[in-house]
Amino acid sequence: MPPSRQRNANTESVDNYLKAILALSGPEEQRVSSTSLADRLGVAPASVTNMLQKLASSLLPLVEYERHRGVLLSAAGKRRALEVLRHHRLIETFLYEVLDYPLEEVHEEAERLEHFISERFEERIAVKLGHPKFDPHGHCIPAMDGKMPKQISVPLTDLREQGTFVVDSVSDQDALLLRRLRAHGITPGARLQVASRPPDDFVLRTSGVSKALHLSRDLAAAVRIRSAH
Amino acid sequence: MPPSRQRNANTESVDNYLKAILALSGPEEQRVSSTSLADRLGVAPASVTNMLQKLASSLLPLVEYERHRGVLLSAAGKRRALEVLRHHRLIETFLYEVLDYPLEEVHEEAERLEHFISERFEERIAVKLGHPKFDPHGHCIPAMDGKMPKQISVPLTDLREQGTFVVDSVSDQDALLLRRLRAHGITPGARLQVASRPPDDFVLRTSGVSKALHLSRDLAAAVRIRSAH
């Protein structure tokens, strides 16, 4: 009755470490420190060290790890991290499109389910959704082969000039921020006119709303934009 | 990032014990022995004793347990078992109806996911499916309040007279059996004509198939029937 799980000796915890390393190492694939991982995962640094040693010394090592110099995903580790990320974002899209979840609730559910769905489930929802390329936050969904195009967007808080832009994506990490952004019409694809001198102040105009909008730093940090070309 | 899970201090393992006790105690709610649980769950008898003691001695005991006399669900335990069973059967229905799973694959996936979906997910798929009363095996889905009507069907192997019947439900426990039953047209709702003297021999005729069909005992044991009224 209790199903096997543990597909590849990959446990929920292992998957979460891999995903965190992927996210923290960034597009440049820089080494990730134990503390930053500990912060992100909400565990003690000692626990991280422990896990990294295990991941590095298994038969098929999932990370490259050197004492005191941080950690990097191995090829196998990156493959798995992208697989889980694909699950996550497909599930988010599915919850949003098919099950009518409010945007700010999809992340938490996906964070759990991503570890437990089968390859069949992944494939079936991908078909149902027409093999989507983006999740409802505007994040790119890795393809089956692990390929994922680089983001061309920048954080709103990195902006240095005024202008008109398009909301590329919003962070999925904080449901409350997300709800406030949505209330202000800031959702992926929305047109955004920045009318103040960033990055100290964010006075915005969104399409359809005449009143100017002053964005707190918290909220601005959760938004990525690209040119309105 | 790692979500809380452990909704009610109920772990995947605990849920599986509760479901197994529910299934084994039957409609009469008889006490369940350690060995039968160990068999069903695929664990050692000692592990069962261990778990039962824990379940019985928590603040809100999930079972009533007396050394050497087996175990019964408490009110709270039964509530939780039915909740998980509802998840299981709703998920099966969802996989079958919405994601076009083959019947014999829904059980394994549901067995995993039942422990990890949220109340919101449960509610959303129930709505999507129009609050179904039966899963694709023909099993009754417990209602939100835990109510579940008694089954009026009997195992095909309990049959003592010939006659024409309707397939009430098929067992979800063995994918291979299930596939063979389906290949023979034996699915919930199918009309079934029993032309031999049960329970030694099962020669059947199903609607639309002219050739008589001899069912092995394995297969017959996986089928429940009711009168064709």
Next chain:
DNA sequence: CTAATTCATTAGGCGCGCCTAAATATGGCG
């Protein structure tokens, strides 16, 4: 270039859910 600070690892321990081997109840039978 040493000293202080910060970061990371080691040491020791805990709860969970499982295991095997060794007791110990229980229930049926002679």
Next chain:
DNA sequence: CGCCATATTTAGGCGCGCCTAATGAATTAG
């Protein structure tokens, strides 16, 4: 009734993933 086979529980241990406290390495400041 007492003995035996079987069912069940106890005892002792293991891997996982986490924790705290103590130690050690690296980096920065003086």
